[in-house]
Amino acid sequence: MKMTTPVDNGVNVEALLGARQALTDAPEAAQFKWRATCSWVRGTHSRSSVEKFFGLGTEQSHKTEFKYDADHPAIFASEDMGATPVEYVLVGLASCLTAGIAAVAQNRNIQLRSVKATLEAGMDLQGILGIDSDVRNGFSGIKVVFDIDADATREEINALVAQSQRRSAVFDIVTNPTNVTVEVR
Amino acid sequence: MSRNGLRRPATGTTDVVVIGAGHSGLAMSAHLSAHGIDHVVLERGEIANAWRHERWDSLRLLTPNWQTRLPDYCYEGDDPDGFMSAAEVAQFITRYAGFIGATVRTGTPVRSVAQHGEDFRVCTEQYGWRCRSVVMANGAHGIANVPSLAASLPASVRSLSAKDYRNPERLDAGGVLVVGASATGLQLADEIAASGREVTLAVGEHIRMPRTYRGRDIQWWLTQAGILDQRFDQVEDLVRARRVPSPQLVGASRTLDLNALTARGVRIAGRLVGLDGNTAKFSGALRNECAMADLKLARMLDNFDALAAGSSMGERERFAPTRVEDSPPLTLDLVKQRVATVIWATGFRPDYSWLQMPVFDHKGRLRHHGGFVAPGLYALGLNFMRRRKSSFIHGAEDDVRDLGSHLVGWLRQSPSTRAAARMEMRAGI
Numbered sequence: 001m002k003m004t005t006p007v008d009n010g011v012n013v014e015a016l017l018g019a020r021q022a023l024t025d026a027p028e029a030a031q032f033k034w035r036a037t038c039s040w041v042r043g044t045h046s047r048s049s050v051e052k053f054f055g056l057g058t059e060q061s062h063k064t065e066f067k068y069d070a071d072h073p074a075i076f077a078s079e080d081m082g083a084t085p086v087e088y089v090l091v092g093l094a095s096c097l098t099a100g101i102a103a104v105a106q107n108r109n110i111q112l113r114s115v116k117a118t119l120e121a122g123m124d125l126q127g128i129l130g131i132d133s134d135v136r137n138g139f140s141g142i143k144v145v146f147d148i149d150a151d152a153t154r155e156e157i158n159a160l161v162a163q164s165q166r167r168s169a170v171f172d173i174v175t176n177p178t179n180v181t182v183e184v185r
Numbered sequence: 186m187s188r189n190g191l192r193r194p195a196t197g198t199t200d201v202v203v204i205g206a207g208h209s210g211l212a213m214s215a216h217l218s219a220h221g222i223d224h225v226v227l228e229r230g231e232i233a234n235a236w237r238h239e240r241w242d243s244l245r246l247l248t249p250n251w252q253t254r255l256p257d258y259c260y261e262g263d264d265p266d267g268f269m270s271a272a273e274v275a276q277f278i279t280r281y282a283g284f285i286g287a288t289v290r291t292g293t294p295v296r297s298v299a300q301h302g303e304d305f306r307v308c309t310e311q312y313g314w315r316c317r318s319v320v321m322a323n324g325a326h327g328i329a330n331v332p333s334l335a336a337s338l339p340a341s342v343r344s345l346s347a348k349d350y351r352n353p354e355r356l357d358a359g360g361v362l363v364v365g366a367s368a369t370g371l372q373l374a375d376e377i378a379a380s381g382r383e384v385t386l387a388v389g390e391h392i393r394m395p396r397t398y399r400g401r402d403i404q405w406w407l408t409q410a411g412i413l414d415q416r417f418d419q420v421e422d423l424v425r426a427r428r429v430p431s432p433q434l435v436g437a438s439r440t441l442d443l444n445a446l447t448a449r450g451v452r453i454a455g456r457l458v459g460l461d462g463n464t465a466k467f468s469g470a471l472r473n474e475c476a477m478a479d480l481k482l483a484r485m486l487d488n489f490d491a492l493a494a495g496s497s498m499g500e501r502e503r504f505a506p507t508r509v510e511d512s513p514p515l516t517l518d519l520v521k522q523r524v525a526t527v528i529w530a531t532g533f534r535p536d537y538s539w540l541q542m543p544v545f546d547h548k549g550r551l552r553h554h555g556g557f558v559a560p561g562l563y564a565l566g567l568n569f570m571r572r573r574k575s576s577f578i579h580g581a582e583d584d585v586r587d588l589g590s591h592l593v594g595w596l597r598q599s600p601s602t603r604a605a606a607r608m609e610m611r612a613g614i
Contacts, residue, residue: 027547141512159480165473166390175469176458 007151011106029056045071045081086139090119092170097144100164110156113149142174196313199223200596202305203320204298206232206289208278209565210322212255212581215285216589222596224316226287227309229294233278235324240271242352243376245436247368248577249402255281256582266402268436274578295323299541303600305561318592321558322565325576327536331529332364332457338527339463342519347373347530353380359525360384362465362517364457366391367430370530371441377528378449385517385524386446387467389456392432393478393507396440398489399499403434406489413574414583417555420569427569430532443475443507454514463520465527467513475507535567556588560603561595563588 023030032055038048051065069082083091094117105112121142127135148157165171201217203210206228217224231237246253251265253274258281260269269277282289297308298319307314329346338344343357347369353376360383363374370386378384394403407413420426435441443453455468482504490501517524537551544559546552555571556564566576571587574580595603 155480155483158476159484162473162477162480165470166477171470171473175455177461177466 007106007109007111009102009106009110009112011103013103013106016103017107031055031057041069041081043071044076044078045069086121086123089139089174090121090142093142093168093174094119094144096168096170097146097161097164100168101146101148101160104160104163104167105150105152108156108160110160111151113151114147115149116147118145118147119143195311196315198315199225200316201225201318201320201592202227202298202307202314202316203322204295204307205229205321205323206282206287206291207235207322207324207566208233208255208281208578209324209581209585210320211278211282211285211287211289212585213320213322213565213589214287214289215256216585217592218285218287220589220593222593225314226289227293227295227307228289228291229323231291232282232289233275235326236271236275236278239326239348241347241350241373243372244271245269246274246578247431247434247436248404248579252404252408252577252579253277254579254582256585258284266438295539297539297541300559303603317596318561318563320563320565320588320592321535321537321540323535325535325567326533328534329529330531330534332531334457334460335527335529337460339520342524343526345526345528347528347533350528353377353382356382357525359523362387362457362519362524362527363530364527365389365430365530365532366433366443367530367532368432368434370528371433371443371446372435373528373530374446374451375435375441375449378446378451383452383522383524384446384450385452385454385514386443387454387457387465388443388471388474389468390474391430391443391478393442393482393504394432394434394440394485395442395482395502395504396434396438398486398502399493401498403432406492409492410488413572413577413580415573417569417571417575423569426573427567429569442504444505447508452514453509454517461516463518465517465519467515467517469513469515471513472509475509479506535564556584557591563592 032053034050034053036048036050038046040046046069048068048070049065051062053060053062068088070085070088071081072078072084073080098115098117101115102112119142121139123139124132124135126132127137146161148161150157150160152160200222201224203213203217203224203226206226210226210228211232214224214226228234245268247268249265250260250262250267250269253260253269260277293309293311295307295309297306298321299306301315304315304317305319307316307319326348329348331344331346335344345356350373356377361374361377362385363370363377364387366386366388374384374386396403398406404413417423417426433442439445447453453471455471455474457465458468459466486503493499493501519527535551537545540551542559542562544552544562551558551564551567553564553567553570556567558564564570565584565588566581568576570576571584572580575584
């Protein structure tokens with residue numbers, strides 16, 4: 001990608017800002033639907049895939065279908081054919097924040113050299129195992145640590161990371177409640 | 186004013202109807218009088234009505250007395266560094282009305298404003314005006330925002346907007362959840378906690394500011410740095426700039442921030458995001474909201490330090506980061522925790538329910554370009570309307586001069602020039 005500015009994080013900020021303006025003027029085009037399918041394989045092993053989504057008023061598609069195996073580890077008497085579902089949540093959060101950092105850095109003319117996120121989420125299994133009803137099923141908390149090498153001051157890097165949280169979809173999804181409807185067809 | 190008394194006895198004509206006799210409407214009245222323009226000022230209640238009847242008891246201006254001024258009129262008392270109470274503001278504005286010799290029709294709420302050919306028709310309960318121009322100076326705080334989930338609160342909990350709240354003594358016995366961490370939310374949480382009640386404060390995006398920096402009031406710095414004079418057509422993201430919550434300040438010689446509240450025993454939670462039965466749910470993003478406010482504060486102080494460089498103005502200061510507990514509360518059971526009151530300090534919006542013109546955006550907000558709403562129709566006193574200071578008392582002077590000059594020119598144009606100007610305005614001025 002060719003950028004007009006010397007800073008290049010591989011993010012086309014002009015396109016993003018153009019999209020922002022276009023969607024401000026046409027809010028209906030901003031209505032997106034993200035989709036996934038998941039099929040049980042065996043035991044706790046399942047295989048999910050994503051390919052199609054809806055946006056800009058029409059059906060869209062990824063370049064290819066992406067597949068994800070999920071399972072539980074051997075210590076849960078499973079075959080460990082993939083990451084656990086909760087780890088996919090961490091993957092989603094980390095990749096969303098990281099993408100945000102790149103975009104915000106580009107917009108602020110900050111050259112990134114490396115960005116690495118390390119995540120850890122606590123979970124008390126007494127929740128999902130039904131041992132203690134006061135313990136929730138999900139994470140008790142998530143900790144994200146970023147190691148960032150960039151042409152910027154410490155404060156500028158902190159501001160990048162803060163802004164990426166403000167703008168992150170997955171950060172919003174995990175920090176705020178969402179209505180979930182599950183039906184059987 | 187001529188009266189057209191045949192078919193509709195209760196109607197009249199004038200050049201300009203000014204709606205609202207607060208500081209903005211009166212300043213516009215002074216401008217119009219100075220140019221010999223026939224106008225009426227309609228006031229739903231009394232002069233400075235909101236300051237008399239719609240403020241909590243302890244409220245004081247966030248701007249010091251030296252800054253509180255109107256065109257050709259300023260504070261002349263012996264406490265320039267003090268902060269006026271609401272009653273003192275009402276008195277200040279009422280004296281200004283006398284000073285400019287304004288004629289105000291009090292007790293005259295406007296029922297409708299509509300386009301009427303080239304003119305406007307403004308109707309009150311008793312009377313109708315046909316006029317060539319309307320100035321809406323009825324304030325940015327007409328309606329207190331209350332989120333829809335207020336309707337789902339448990340029956341034992343009283344829901345109160347910042348407009349209805351008066352003082353801690355009037356609250357029912359029990360705890361209080363204050364929602365919103367701008368100046369209003371912090372001030373209410375502070376005085377309610379001081380009255381001995383358990384207070385939880387729901388905190389979203391907020392602007393942290395010390396009352397003084399390097400020996401000067403923060404408003405002095407904001408003025409010096411040119412921040413208050415920033416124009417609406419010079420900011421990168423105006424929609425966002427207009428949405429920025431009011432800074433965490435109190436009209437007193439002390440800093441009121443989240444750390445001060447925590448020290449008082451107020452529990453800080455994230456933004457209120459929902460209600461599940463009796464349980465209030467808070468966002469888990471509190472830490473980032475606080476980190477962001479701390480970072481912005483540091484950037485602002487860096488700017489002030491650059492301004493102070495080489496001078497003898499006090500010492501560079503940095504403030505302790507906002508303290509956030511390791512696991513801030515994500516839920517609050519309002520019934521079990523005996524929360525008696527939820528106070529919505531979630532901002533205000535202007536009331537244009539009487540404006541019958543297609544001048545609103547898809548979210549019902551008034552569309553305007555620096556106060557120009559439509560040919561002949563002007564707004565005043567809105568958040569960052571023409572300048573960051575537009576919603577402040579001292580912000581009226583520049584805005585009234587800009588819009589008032591335009592208005593005077595508009596009235597003096599010939600009908601055909603006005604028609605052309607109308608086209609131009611539609612094209613975006």
